Amino acid sequence: MFIAEKNLQIPVVEVDLANREQHTEAFVKLNAHRTVPLLELDDGTMLNTSNGICHYLETAYPEPALMGADAKQRGIIADLNWRIENDGFLAVGESFRNRSKGFKDHAVAGPHQHAQIPELVDRGRARAEQFMQWLNDHLAHREYVAGNDFSIADITAFTTLEFAKWIKLVPPVEYENLHRWYAAVSARDSAGL
Numbered sequence: 502m503f504i505a506e507k508n509l510q511i512p513v514v515e516v517d518l519a520n521r522e523q524h525t526e527a528f529v530k531l532n533a534h535r536t537v538p539l540l541e542l543d544d545g546t547m548l549n550t551s552n553g554i555c556h557y558l559e560t561a562y563p564e565p566a567l568m569g570a571d572a573k574q575r576g577i578i579a580d581l582n583w584r585i586e587n588d589g590f591l592a593v594g595e596s597f598r599n600r601s602k603g604f605k606d607h608a609v610a611g612p613h614q615h616a617q618i619p620e621l622v623d624r625g626r627a628r629a630e631q632f633m634q635w636l637n638d639h640l641a642h643r644e645y646v647a648g649n650d651f652s653i654a655d656i657t658a659f660t661t662l663e664f665a666k667w668i669k670l671v672p673p674v675e676y677e678n679l680h681r682w683y684a685a686v687s688a689r690d691s692a693g694l
């Protein structure tokens with residue numbers, strides 16, 4: 502979504518996570534952390550987190566600014582993006598990964614084996630519900646998550662709500678601010694819906 506908002510054409514190679522392609526020798530050579538996304542630069546450098554990739558693209562292609570146009574806005578957006586990732590995205594992931602059979606002994610992405618902890622299914626869901634309530638309140642006086650302009654914070658929040666469908670969690674109908682914002686973001690070309 503970040504790449505589409507920047508209007509960049511970057512060749513994409515899909516990695517078949519369901520069939521554990523991230524654990525193959527060929528992929529581990531590219532990224533020992535065994536996660537996607539991964540961005541290969543022209544000089545062969547590999548960036549292996551969405552955080553690093555987005556910072557790189559924002560600096561290389563500043564327009565449109567998605568991480569803030571001035572120092573204050575950059576700080577505000579970084580704060581929000583971290584909070585959304587931590588309280589929303591990772592909460593959904595915690596619930597999903599500790600429940601699904603496909604993640605047995607692989608509850609944490611990466612090269613190490615970790616057993617599922619069943620208690621985290623409900624705790625992650627409860628945290629995701631609290632996140633949605635916070636986001637609805639936060640959007641009461643803002644068009645977008647960081648104010649008047651669309652930013653990476655909207656992308657992270659939107660992908661969190663899409664991901665939440667995987668644990669059958671959707672925002673309650675009475676969260677009107679959240680639904681108004683979600684409809685606006687869904688309508689963007691970059692949402693690909």
Ligand SMILES: N[C@@H](CCC(=O)N[C@@H](CS)C(=O)NCC(=O)O)C(=O)O
Nearest residue numbers: 535536537538549550551552610611
């Ligand atoms: N926000 C992190 C997420 C990395 C991550 O956990 N990616 C997941 C897919 S969203 C993954 O590669 N999972 C591989 C696995 O579960 O084995 C980043 O951008 O680097």
